[in-house]
Amino acid sequence: MNLDQIQRAMWNAVRQPLTSSDGMRAKSLDGRSQLETANSIIKPNDRLTSFERLEIYNRQYWYRIISAMADDFEGLRSIVGEKKFHKLVVAYLVDHPSKSFTLRNLGSKLEQWLAAHLDYVAGLEDIALDMVKLEWAEVEAFDSEALPRMTPEAMAQLGADPVLHLQPYLRVLELKYPLHNLLLNLRERRRDDDAPVRKLPARSLPKTQQTFVAVHRLYNSVYFKDIEPQAFTMLSALQQGLPVSEAAAAADWGEMSMDDVANAIREQFANWASLGWFCKAG
Numbered sequence: 001m002n003l004d005q006i007q008r009a010m011w012n013a014v015r016q017p018l019t020s021s022d023g024m025r026a027k028s029l030d031g032r033s034q035l036e037t038a039n040s041i042i043k044p045n046d047r048l049t050s051f052e053r054l055e056i057y058n059r060q061y062w063y064r065i066i067s068a069m070a071d072d073f074e075g076l077r078s079i080v081g082e083k084k085f086h087k088l089v090v091a092y093l094v095d096h097p098s099k100s101f102t103l104r105n106l107g108s109k110l111e112q113w114l115a116a117h118l119d120y121v122a123g124l125e126d127i128a129l130d131m132v133k134l135e136w137a138e139v140e141a142f143d144s145e146a147l148p149r150m151t152p153e154a155m156a157q158l159g160a161d162p163v164l165h166l167q168p169y170l171r172v173l174e175l176k177y178p179l180h181n182l183l184l185n186l187r188e189r190r191r192d193d194d195a196p197v198r199k200l201p202a203r204s205l206p207k208t209q210q211t212f213v214a215v216h217r218l219y220n221s222v223y224f225k226d227i228e229p230q231a232f233t234m235l236s237a238l239q240q241g242l243p244v245s246e247a248a249a250a251a252d253w254g255e256m257s258m259d260d261v262a263n264a265i266r267e268q269f270a271n272w273a274s275l276g277w278f279c280k281a282g
Helices: 003-014 034-041 050-072 074-080 082-095 110-115 125-143 152-156 179-193 229-239 244-250 258-274
Strands: 171-175 211-218 221-226
Touching (some): 050 074, 179 221, 229 244, 229 258
């Protein structure tokens, strides 16, 4: 075997899911003998067979990536429970194995995958999908690019109806449940007593409530900010590249007078500018 063949065989063997007792499978999912693979790429030593040596790498790979997913989706773990979460994550990672140098990207397709595999969250479909959406937005808000802020002076020079650019890290979400509050409460309790993540009883889960939240970064920390439906619509429109007038017109202002609408828009934009959400074009 040449080096390329050895590397491919190693990767295929290591990424095979473990048995229920956390051991290496006798056969890979495509039917290959793991023993034959081990014997072809790893020599035994005076303590371990080739299979046992390969098994170490197989275990460590799965322990690490499951741990990374558990850290990124703590809220989902608390909703479905540890056992179901483990099963869900293994199935997801078999379909979407790591293809990046960074573990940060592991969960990038989880929301899409879970929407097509709702049997893993039976009875909790909507709240589980909402939580995945929120937690992935938090990952993106934490380490996406931050562009130079737009100063008030620079904004004043953009004209009467400018196209304003929003920071790449900003995420605006429409949720069916106020899960950002649940997530913050979970973390607060863990800080207080250092307790492990446990499945929340059904009575502790929030009731359905249409929720709009901005997930953003400020001074290297991620925050959740409740926003009004009109703010969600305007921010979404700005992210699509629409000018301010069209973003404002897209929002439903109900029975508000034109003066009240104008004041509300000014207040919103002033707040967003103070948070550094407006930036120079990338």
